[in-house]
Amino acid sequence: MLRVPAIATAVAIALFALYTLAGFIGGARKLDAIEPPPAARGDYAITLAFAPERFHQQWLQDRGRVVGVKGSTVFMRDVERPALRDIAREYWVTAVARWSGP
């Protein structure tokens, strides 16, 4: 009788799980490229696949301190490790690198 809601919920959960899993794998890969491994708090250059819009700047601002944008790279200070993991998981973030300041 309630097969449709059950199937819809299962499909939604499966899609969400896939999206999350893809984020975890992609994020881990991007963070593995950072040498030495990320400290508890640090400064990073976040490269996007495009020039960031206001949405991306605000989203990143919620996870650290955005101090500048150059092309498709956003420079951030005081990014904590969990926030960095959040950032790296997003598919529109192509690379995360340590940044030593201007």
Place this chain on the structure above:
Amino acid sequence: MTSVVTGDAGFARPWRLSRRAARTLKGVTGIVLMLVAWQVSVPIIGMSSYFYPAPLDVWAAFVDLVRKGVLPIYIADSLGRYGAGVGIGAALGIVFGIAIGLSRRTSLAFSPLFKFLFALVEVAWIPIFVVWFGYGVKTIVLALIYVVFFPVMYNTLLSVRTAPAVLVNAVRSLGGGRIAVMRYVILPSALPGMITGLRLAAGFAFRGLVFGEFIAAKTGVGYLIFEGAQSQQTSRSIVGMIIMGLMWLAIDQFYLRPFERATVQRWGLIVDAADRR
């Protein structure tokens, strides 16, 4: 002698579609025709894409929003707010509907206030909520609770009051107390009304969501509609409108309608007119 065959007699029609497939095909044909007419009308009207974007512009805007990660986050934010607002609003509506429906005292205490508040649309409250709770989730969820509460409450109240008296008396004559009457008569007979109220309210809630996100948010599909128009990216606004419509269709088709049908089958008094066609 010439024989004339009328109707389908004697002929199998392997291509004949099921009724559901035929209905879906008609719906899809209508949408396709509308899209073609829209695309064709763009060069005829000859306005810039800011004023009158073509379907292909809207598609390009959709792809861009997905590629940039904007749309998934906006949809997730809107669905979270919607779920919280509809869930809390429906729960409160059901509780108050049952309380007012069962108790004359509660009815006397709350009915005038609710009648007064029902007349005030949620848009009127949002600026006040912004002053009290600031911009963000709280204000939007409160606006949604306000939108959802009244239809659910009034439908529940009506269903409780119209519960068959003969069944109430039957349970009582068999020694059932208030709880038994509630469990075996009131709640089952009120359930179809509650679900109908919820379905109605869930549709209204999208209007509340759009208004709420216009005014009090920096993310969400409602905000996308508003932001797109403000930044002269009309295609993005249309993407937002389409996504909002699709979200409602999905929620109605995959959750509300099946729940309504299930309650109607189990305890129902209502027949879904769409199913008879």
